[in-house]
Amino acid sequence: MILYQAPRGTTDILPHDQAYWRYVEKEVVNICRLYGYQRIDTPVFEDAGLFVRSIGEETDIVEKETYSFRDRSGDLLTLRPEGTAPVCRAYLEHGMHNLPQPVRLYYITPLFRYERPQAGRYRQHWQFGFEGLGSSDPALDAEVINMACGLYRHLGLRDMVLKLNSIGCRNCRPQYLKSLREYYSRKVHLLCADCKRRLERNALRLLDCKEESCFPLTEQAPKSSEYLCTECKGHFDFLKKYLVILGLEFDLDHRLVRGLDYYTKTVFEIYPPGEKGAQSTVGGGGRYDNLIEEIGGQPTPAVGFATGMERMILNLKRQNISAPTLPQPTAFVAFLGQEAKDKAVAYAAQMRREGISVILASGNRSLKAQLRHANGLGAACAIIIGEEELREGMIVWRDMVKGEQQRLSFEDALSLVRSRESGGES
RNA sequence: GUGAGUGUGGCCAAGUGGUUAAGGCGCCAGGUUGUGGCCCUGGAGAUCGAGGGUUCGAAUCCCUUCACUCACCCCA
Structure with a gap:
């Protein structure tokens, strides 16, 4: 509840x-x-x-x-x-x-x-x-x-x-209000309850009434523009x-x-x-x-x-006008195992220092689950760090739109992301 | 303040008196060794807005109440 x-x-x-x-x-x-x-x-x-x-x-x-x-x-x-x-x-x-x-x-x-x-x-x-x-x-x-x-x-x-x-x-306006009141006073028996009140307190708003009984009266009423x-x-x-x-x-x-x-x-x-x-x-x-x-x-x-x-x-x-979509994260960092996670934390931080928007995977889930998440977020690319990459000091850089990936050094991946970002803007 | 309509898991939604309350979306997990979007399978998640009443039995009928929506007044 x-x-x-x-x-x-x-x-x-x-x-x-x-x-x-x-x-x-x-x-x-x-x-x-x-x-x-x-x-x-x-x-x-x-x-x-x-x-x-x-x-x-x-x-x-x-x-x-x-x-x-x-x-x-x-x-x-x-x-x-x-x-x-x-x-x-x-x-x-x-x-x-x-x-x-x-x-x-x-x-x-x-x-x-x-x-x-x-x-x-x-x-x-x-x-x-x-x-x-x-x-x-x-x-x-x-x-x-x-x-x-x-x-x-x-x-x-x-x-x-x-x-x-x-x-x-x-x-x-006083002149106009006077003739407006005079006009409505003669028709007071035709007015709705609200309008009777308006006549006393705020005559201008008599013109605003959408009541069916009052509406025709407003047509004939004195017009402010004529006064x-x-x-x-x-x-x-x-x-x-x-x-x-x-x-x-x-x-x-x-x-x-x-x-x-x-x-x-x-x-x-x-x-x-x-x-x-x-x-x-x-x-x-x-x-x-x-x-x-x-x-x-x-x-x-x-x-x-x-x-x-x-x-x-x-x-x-x-009118079926859609708003431009808001920016989505550029990169998603996925990892396998605690050692890789340590590296991932450091890489994500470094990418942000470079001005790249990054989402770091949460928890310790399967790679499949991590990529599913990256997909759901609309990330442009994923950086995957597994045990093998860890050993070789590399990462897997995966283009989430094309579905292609390659093994690179982190530095190379960084410049690749940077060039995509500036290239993608124009 | 007035009138009308609606309230079923996060969202949409079937069910209108009778065994464990459909289904879809979404979420989570699987479909063998570390890989998304499609497909398949499984899982979590609902005191059916709340309270009372009728009944052997109510999400389903009645009353009360709360909330939401739409409209009026008026305003953006």
């Missing part, structure tokens, strides 16, 4: 799955290099207030999904449920406004949300995200979106759909122009609002083809011009994006 298993909503990333993770990570690092984004790592937990302040008290994340606890000194801490607020906190704390603006940062980190797990959704999941801080230029919005789409393209994901909207700023102030409208127009220049296709979706309160102007999400269910979003982001001010800094416009590592991998698998 198993006494312990991974906590609900968490998962082990086993060796056989690492190829996907390393592949995605490699492309992530590469896209950040291409666009000049620098890595930042922030703590796994933060002062609870940071998230309440930034994400919004009325959001689901803060209301019911955070892992919060008091530490032994009584401080209230929260396991990071999203990546943007901590980056903003670090930007402020380290005076990054003194650096050339905008500052471009990225992170790869686990996040924690207490939710019921399901496909592509975990209580601990990994997100890759990047932020451009300190510029209101719509070209930066376009850059971030281009980067996001570029990442998926580099990974080989096909037919991803970009949805785009602008939800205005604190100057024009944008001159500045927001100009920003949105420029963004769309840049996206066209970049050759990116996008669907304008006036129902697209994001779950976090800090967004202003640009919001966008990216879906896989044939989206099924609302939780299929692979990545999303937007502009958050007030957030840094909100947590105590100077007004600092910024825009960012985040995408779920698990969801990228899920979609890679759904």
